[in-house]
Every structure is written in structure tokens, then in C-alpha cells.
Amino acid sequence: MAIAIALVVIVIGSVVFHLLSPWWLTPLASNWAQMDHTLTITLVITGLFFVVINLFVAYALVRFRHRPGRRASAQPESRRLEHWLIGVSTVGIVLLLAPGLVVYADYVHPPPDALVLEVLGRQWQWHYRFAGAGGRLGRSDARHVSANNPFGLDPDDPLAHDDVLIVGNEVHLPLGRPVKVLLRSHDVLHDFYVPPFRARMNIVPGQVTSFWFTPTQAGRFEAMCAQLCGVGHHNMRGYVVVEAPEAFQAWLGAQTTFAAARAPKPVAAAAVGAAAAGAAPGADALVTQGQALAQSKGCVACHTIDGKPGVGPTWKGLFGKTETLADGSTVVIDEAALKTEIRTPQARLVKGFPPVMPALEMSDDELAALVAYIRAQAPR
């Protein structure tokens, strides 16, 4: 009878586990409370079936266990009972499905006044774009992507010129206003996933996908990629800062437009973002700027600074080290070597690592800052 006891223990254990579990939904930070409600409805109805059926089995096992001389009943079917069970199951299914579809009807109807945010996913970082004063986003296409045009905006489209570009992994959003997120990729599949918002969608190169939500909690939320996009997938980190509308407007106003980014100078401050822009060009400031760059350019997706294995060589102790290259030759990693690696990553490879490092757009100033940061990870 151990199996009957096991079934009962599993049922009770599962319910207790659920009640005591510290692992459950992250606190909701968007309008999609309905999604949490449908989850709860589903949990209650399915949980009821799980408990009842398993306890019924346990009871049957005890009651009808084999005893000498016992013989099974010969009733092979009961139309009536089967019809009842079909009916009950159908009712259960309708109770599950109906609220789900009602919520989904909301999900496919973004409010017309929603703020439009474009999220650009690329291996392995996030960029963001808002429409400028014109209120409409300019055209973009993979053909236009270049070192100084990561979004692939069409330079001939006047609408593109006032688009606000955020070439970093952090975006700000105003509290309480619906946001329609347009999703775009110029390389592979991604998925912009912020667990507390619930809403999300895959990003598919060659098309624009979308979803909408209204941020209802201020705070800084982690965004992650939830569609396998290669070896750096698990480190494709982004942040969404939800703040008061005034603060958002102030932040947005400090960002760079496409036209400004294409203007000859100064490029460095624009790409690094407001945080590093005001820094004095001292050594520590350079390292700090490099750290910000390592985050915003997505370097940290593959290169650790604590010596843990990553997709690429760890930066801990990298500077000054002698590395063996794929062709068997060796090279001392100094400033020149690092710059060559970053500018032309496919030209030569460190032995044992895959040839997957993208050539990123970077000014000379940015490169110097990044190298200073890598250098700072070497033992003194």
C-alpha cells in the first residue's frame, strides 16, 4: 500500500509546497492584473482536479487491492457516467478558456494614445528608440545598419531625423501611461521580457512585432532575453526605469536624436549617455566611463570580470597576459593588442573561444575608455 500512501503524501505535499513556496510571481508592476487573475483561476480549477483524482486513485488502490479470491467487477462501460464526465470536463474547460480569451482581447487592442517605444534587440544588448516631435518613427531597414547607425534608420526619411535614440541598455518610461512596444531585430530572434510587466513578445528579424502595457509601479526593472539568441543569451541584460512623467520628460530631453548623432562631433558623449558625459578625463573617470561602456555595448554578456568562464576570455587579469591564438602563435595582451581585437574581432582569435564577437561601432575615445577599464581588471 506504499503507493497509495505515496499518492496522498504527494498531493498533500504539493499543496503545502504551494502554500509555503517563497517562489511565485514577481510583484506586478503593470496593468495586467487580469493575467495574474486568470493564472489564479487556472490554478484553482486544475488544482481541484489534481487533488480529487489522485485521492480517488489512492482510495481505489486501498479499497480494491488484491485479496485472495477477489474478482473484479465485470462492468466494462457506463455511457451515462461517461456523458456526465464529458459534461463536467467541458464546463471546466469553458470556465478556464472564457476569462483567458477576454483578457487576450484586451492584449491585442493597444490603446490608441499609447506612447510608442521601439526596442531593438541585437546580440547581446538592447537599444531603444522614441519618436521625436513629429510623433512618428522613421523607417528602418537592415540595409542601413552601419557603425554609426545601429538602428538602420533610413537617412532619407525626414521622420527618422528627430527620432530619439538610446544606444544603451537602459530605458526610462513614464508612470501610468500606456506604452506600445514595437520590437525589432537586425540579427536573430530575441524576446523582450520584464517579468513584473507580464506582457512580452518575441522579436523577429524581418518584421515588427508589438505588445502593450501600462507601467503602474515606479522603479528599476530588469529586462532579459527570453528567446534563445546564441551563446550570450543569458547575459542580454537591460533595464526599464519607470518614473514620474516629469522626470521621464527630463530624461528624454537629454537623449540624442538621430540627426544629432550623425552630426560630425561630438560623438563620444552622446553614445555613452548622460552618466559618463560630464566626467572629467582623469584616469578613474576613464575607467568609470569604460565600465559604463562595457555595460551599454553588451561586452559583459560574454566577458566576466571575476574570472568566471564566459563566452569570451575573462577580463580578470587579461591585461599583460600572454594568450595563445587559434593558429598557435602567442600574443601579449597590451593596449595595442586589445584595440586590434576590439576593432577587428574576427581577424585573430584566442584559442579555445568561438569566433562570435561582433565588430561594434566605437569612437577612439570610447575605445580608450574601454581599454582602460579592461586594464583596471589586471592585478596591480
Place this chain on the structure above:
Amino acid sequence: MAYDDDAPHHAPQTFLTKYVWCQDHKVIAIQYASTAITVGIVGVVLSNLMRLQLGFPGYFEFINPERYYQFVTMHGMIMVIYLLTALFLGGFGNYLIPLMVGARDMVFPYLNMLSFWVYLLSVIVLMASFFAPGGPTGAGWTLYPPQAILPGTPGHDWGIILMLVSLLIFIVATTMGGLNYVTTVLQARTKGMTLLRMPLSVWGIFVATILALLAFPALFVSGVMMLLDKTLGTSFFMPALLSMGQATGYKGGSPLLFQHLFWFFGHPEVYIVALPAFGIVSDLISVHARKSIFGYRTMVWAIVVIGALSFVVWAHHMFVSGMNPWFGFFFATSTLIIAVPTAIKVYNWVLTLWRGDIHLSVPMLFTLAFLLTFLSGGLTGLFLGNVSVDIPLSGTYFVVAHFHMVMGVAPLLVVFGAIYHWFPKVSGRMLDDRLGRLHFWVTFLGTYAIYFPMHYLGVLGMPRRYYNFDDYAFIPPSAHALNTFITVAALIVGAAQLVFVFNLVWSTFRGARASANPWRAASLEWFTPETPPVHNNWGAQLPVVHRWAYAYGVPGAPEDFVAQNAPPEAGGMEPEAHAGAGKPQEAPA
């Protein structure tokens, strides 16, 4: 009809024709099963390596991100295709169909032999990718383009090519086998074996084979198209895009096209694995509860309806894929409709226990474990099938836990139960009971301990296919501790499978001799003149069937079961087709 052909074929004479180039369905079944189990062990080892990284991130330096994604991918593909599909259709299908319908062999024995050797070739090609430059593909078992064939994904050169070629070869093997199984069921049933007297095992395998014949072509064409995209630079699935920051020559293709083709295969594939398990478990529960399966005809119809519906639910795998969101309404509805016939099957299994005479043999224990595991996995399917519940859960560990419960562990529990059940017929010896119970308890409780808590990590929002979860603030330390616990459970369950393999090998040579029908089952395969059955199965005369396979507890009969081929006077007929109440005929006093 084949039952006119009572003359036995010539039995093979040499070792080579008897065990290697063999056309006997039983030998081919064993070849299929041994190959599948061997490759399955590789799959289990890969899963344990994966779990080592998740449970103890950073401790094992040789598991770098590339290898991790390669383990994930190969584990998934091996378990779904090369283990479960091959084992249920090629293994159980081959062994059981001719014996259960009273045929001397499959109708195309040569094709059947070819099917196995082509399958073996597909396995060799797959395993070769471990040794190819760059290693096997790490694109995830769904092989989604564009990343599957682009740098940034491990094995994007040789690995993905070998994977696709291996799949194409596998599909050729499955098609050869599948045509055989379907034709044998339709054409080679012995006298009296009407379709509605066939054991549910045969029904499950039969319908699953039809699904395979209809679904695998979708995978075949998508495999060919992706190979062309990879090798010739076509753009079936490849839009204009950049790779590692550089422009490529691709233009105009659609990644979503691949996803539709993949899941048009992929969802029926779930039932290609599940329907044979449904069928087999129905037989196990009936034999070991000594009671006719409850609602046999409803069970048959449920299998057929589930099979048909499985072709119109595929896009529930794509609710957040970026397809037209309006599809969500249709596919959520069709998906939840399929839950009704599936629920009916669960009720009927449970009701078969009611007023039974339940023997808790090892096959029965695995059957009961299947019931709980399948119920759990099926119910979580109602979360993921309901589009707005799926949106936050999609791509998280909730999905991983769900599909492992419903189409990983549940069918494997049936595989184990079935092997303990039919091993005496296959080998003439019993599997060791104590080792069997040890294997059962560790596997059943262990897998539940792995996958039940895993759902909660998914609800928390932890995405699947993550090499590690370092420095994500929303993930509490306790979630990492839970991952460590799951890894320990997975290692224990993995080790327990060695007990099973040992039991198989040991009992084959040293197991207690089995009688011809140790479980006192009523279905035809237990009434071969010899155990194990020899070539041609039935001696000079084919058996004649007089009743269904579920004549248990027949009132007035001398024993508590009546064999399918016992004379009509023994009673125990199937319920009359139009009798309404379905009263069983009693044996004459």
C-alpha cells in the same frame, strides 16, 4: 487477407541473418529498442551535465556556455526523436503489432529491416556531430533560424548540417517503418480480429504512426529548406539581416515560416509519443487491475479525436512568437478542446481501477506513477494552452517543467512499465522484482521532486536556456538553492537508470524463467506456441480471435480472464456495439 497464408515462412539460419540482417519484426524491435535506449543514456548524461551547471554554476569549468547550449540541444533532440519516437514506434510498434493482431510478421519485412538500419545511420550521423569541428549544434532542439545557422550559436557550421541530415535520414526510416505498421494493422489482422477488438496498445501505435506519416514531412521540408539556406545561401527562413555586425546576403525569408512548419510537425510529435503511451498504459492497467478497460470504445474514439485535433493546435507553441496575434483566439480554443478527450482517457483509466482486483506489480506501479505524472503535466498544459496565461509563462522554466512531466517523464514511465510487463515474453525471463521496485521508487519520486518545484521557478520568471542566472536581482538566493536541490534529484534519478540497465542485462541471462503468460493477460501476444515466440510467431496455424482483449473478471468463467483466442463458448465477449447499456455477456453456466 494474410490469414489465408497459413504456411510458415522459412526461418533464417545463420547468425548474420538471424540477428543482424534480420527481417523478423521481433529482432528488429529489439534492435530498435537497444539502439534507442543506448542513445537515451547519452541523453540522460547530457541532462545531468546541464543540471550540474544550473545547480552549481561556475564549479565545472569544462561546461562553458557553448557546451551548455550543445548539451541542451542534443538532450532535447535525442530524447524526443531518437529515444521516444524510435522506441515507441520502432521498438514497441514492431514487437507488439504483429503479435497483438495475430500476424506472422510485418507485411513488408525487408522494408522493416531497412527501416532499422536507416535509423541506425541517422543515430550515427547525429553522434558524429559530437566529433565534428565546432561540435554539435547548440541552437536548442527547436533549431530556430536565423540563429541556428549563424555564428554566435555553437555548431553553426558542421553541427547544424549533421543535425539536419540526421533528421532527414531519421524521417526516411520512420516513413519506411510507419507504412509497414499501418499496412500491417489494416491488412494482416488474423481472423476475428476486428478493428474494435484490437488492444488499445495497437490503436495508440496505429494512430501515432498515421500522425507520424502526416507530420514528419513538415519537418522534412523545413530541414531541406534550412540546409539550402545554410549551404547554398537561399533565404527561405532568412530575412535581410546582419551577422556579428556584418551584412549578409540573405533577403526576404521568414523565420516564422520555419516555426509554423516545425510546430506543424512538433505538436503532432507530442502525440506520436503520447498516443502509444496512452494505449500501452490502458493495457497495463487493465491486466494488472484484472478488469476490462473502462469504456473501450470511448478510449478508441478519444485516441482518434486527439490524433485529429493534434493537427490544429500547433500555434499554441507560438503565442508570443510574433505571428498575427489574432491566431491566439483560435489556437487557445482548439488547444483547450483537446483537453476534453484527454480528460476522458484519464477518467477511464481511473475508473478501470474502480472495483478492480488491483495487483501492485512493478508494471502497475509504473502505470500509477504515469497517471499522477501525466495528470500533473496535462493540467499545467491548461495554463500554457490558454493564451493570456501563457504570455508571462512562455519561455520560462514552467514550460520546461510542463513538457518534461507530460511528454518526457510520463511516456518514459510507460516505457518502463511496458518493459517490465513484456520482458518475459521477449526474453522468456522475468526482470528482477526488487531491482524493479527500487528503480520505480527512485524514478517516480525523484522525477516529481525535479519537476514539481521547477514550475515555481518559471512562475517567478526564470527563463529557460540560460547558462546561468548570475546577478539577476529579481531572483532570490532561495531560487538558486532550489536549483541545486533539483540538480541533486536529477543526478539521483539519472543514477537509478543504471539499476534499470543492469536489471535488463542481468535478467536477460540470469533472470528467473518466465511462464508463457505470467501476468495472466487475455490479449493475443501471450498465447504464442513458444515463449519467446519463434520466427513466424504462430506455428502451423494462425490463431483465431473470438473476443476483445479485455475479458477480465468474466462471471462464471473458471479463471478471472478469458483469452482472446479461447473458443466462443468461454464467454467474455466485448460489449455489443448497439446494446446501449453495454452489459457484458456472461459465460454459459
